[in-house]
Amino acid sequence: MKTFPAMSSFTVSQNVARMQSSATIAAMQAAQALRAAGANVCDFGAGEPDFDTPDNIKQAAERAMRAGHTKYTANAGIRELQSAIIAFYNKQFGAEYEPSEVMATAGGKQAIFNAVVTLLNPGDEALIPKPYWVTFPEIAVFAGAKPVFIETEETDFVLTADQVERAITPRTRLLILNSPSNPSGRVLPPAEFRKIMELTSERGIYVVSDECYLRFVYPPGEVFSAASLPEELRSRLCIAGSFSKTYAMTGWRVGYALAPAEWIKAMLKVQGHSTSNTNSMAQWAAVEALNGPQESVGIMLGEYTKRRAWLLKALSEIPGFKCSEPEGAFYAFPDVRGCLKKDLKTSGDFAQRLLEEEQTVVTDGAGFGAEGFIRISYATSMEQITEGIDRIKRFSKKYV
Numbered sequence: 001m002k003t004f005p006a007m008s009s010f011t012v013s014q015n016v017a018r019m020q021s022s023a024t025i026a027a028m029q030a031a032q033a034l035r036a037a038g039a040n041v042c043d044f045g046a047g048e049p050d051f052d053t054p055d056n057i058k059q060a061a062e063r064a065m066r067a068g069h070t071k072y073t074a075n076a077g078i079r080e081l082q083s084a085i086i087a088f089y090n091k092q093f094g095a096e097y098e099p100s101e102v103m104a105t106a107g108g109k110q111a112i113f114n115a116v117v118t119l120l121n122p123g124d125e126a127l128i129p130k131p132y133w134v135t136f137p138e139i140a141v142f143a144g145a146k147p148v149f150i151e152t153e154e155t156d157f158v159l160t161a162d163q164v165e166r167a168i169t170p171r172t173r174l175l176i177l178n179s180p181s182n183p184s185g186r187v188l189p190p191a192e193f194r195k196i197m198e199l200t201s202e203r204g205i206y207v208v209s210d211e212c213y214l215r216f217v218y219p220p221g222e223v224f225s226a227a228s229l230p231e232e233l234r235s236r237l238c239i240a241g242s243f244s245k246t247y248a249m250t251g252w253r254v255g256y257a258l259a260p261a262e263w264i265k266a267m268l269k270v271q272g273h274s275t276s277n278t279n280s281m282a283q284w285a286a287v288e289a290l291n292g293p294q295e296s297v298g299i300m301l302g303e304y305t306k307r308r309a310w311l312l313k314a315l316s317e318i319p320g321f322k323c324s325e326p327e328g329a330f331y332a333f334p335d336v337r338g339c340l341k342k343d344l345k346t347s348g349d350f351a352q353r354l355l356e357e358e359q360t361v362v363t364d365g366a367g368f369g370a371e372g373f374i375r376i377s378y379a380t381s382m383e384q385i386t387e388g389i390d391r392i393k394r395f396s397k398k399y400v
């Protein structure tokens, strides 16, 4: 086998050197490694639906491929996809967007990336409520800006306008919201969402609202998008959306940004020099996802609802665990500080020992800015959930 000389002269750029690797990807890799070694793994690490992409969506991609839709598209995506996104937001939330205010991206992640790097300069501050999705601070760091975290434990991880107000400084340029939240599953009440948007509008602060879990809200909660706010509160707002979770399309890489035309224009510049456009067949699949039958979304939501109810009850019975009720997404985020005894000092130790002793994967909350918590994804079968909870109970008993 040919060996290559070490790249001794390579030094990573300063901004990338300041970035952290993803804790969620690390948990996924740990599960893969154990599985490859033949272990019977219970995996609560998944950040993606355990359902297959609905067949009508797959068929649309197949038709697109056969019809020769296999070339570059416009950077902003095909007109049909822009129109389908606009129509969805109009029908669901009464919002009016123009094609110049919408772009398709390679997943919601690229929409957030585009939005953040087109806005932030070195020295700017980006407000990020804790616990946060691991990627938010890293993109701000990549842009050379400073993530400023907002503590929300006092309000059970539900952000308030007062908390935002206390964190604002003259350097604050951006606030990143994510409701329903990954990792906490908590949902911002619409009235508080509005108060936050009133505050940021008044102070001239931009907002990225990551609505990747938009449709996964459990009754009595209701689906809420920042798009339903009055237009005057949306002049500095970018909504980042995704097909990944709603339609079980994580591998297809389709998301979108909705923002004022000038901001989209800047994002198109970044995208035009990076990925150009998201995959052409996947764009046609996404058109079908939005315009075609929606039963699959209801079926998935029904299944998550059942699992969630079972899981929350089971978690409440584990000594040392405390778990607020997550109103959305597909995660529970229990506080495990009651189990941090003997040689378990941190939630990282908890996750690591659980993996070693019970072959059960959970994600350490520290990666989301919440030491002492763990994230449990219920995007996995009921069978796995019941077995995994038995293992967690057995493990915790040794410490409490």
Ligand SMILES: Cc1ncc(COP(=O)(O)O)c(C=O)c1O
Pocket (backbone or CB within 6 Å): 047, 106, 107, 108, 109, 110, 133, 178, 181, 182, 210, 212, 241, 242, 243, 244, 250, 254, 255
């Ligand atoms: C909060 C949040 N935002 C955005 C994304 C991005 O998803 P995608 O790029 O697959 O659309 C994820 C994926 O895990 C997420 O959890």
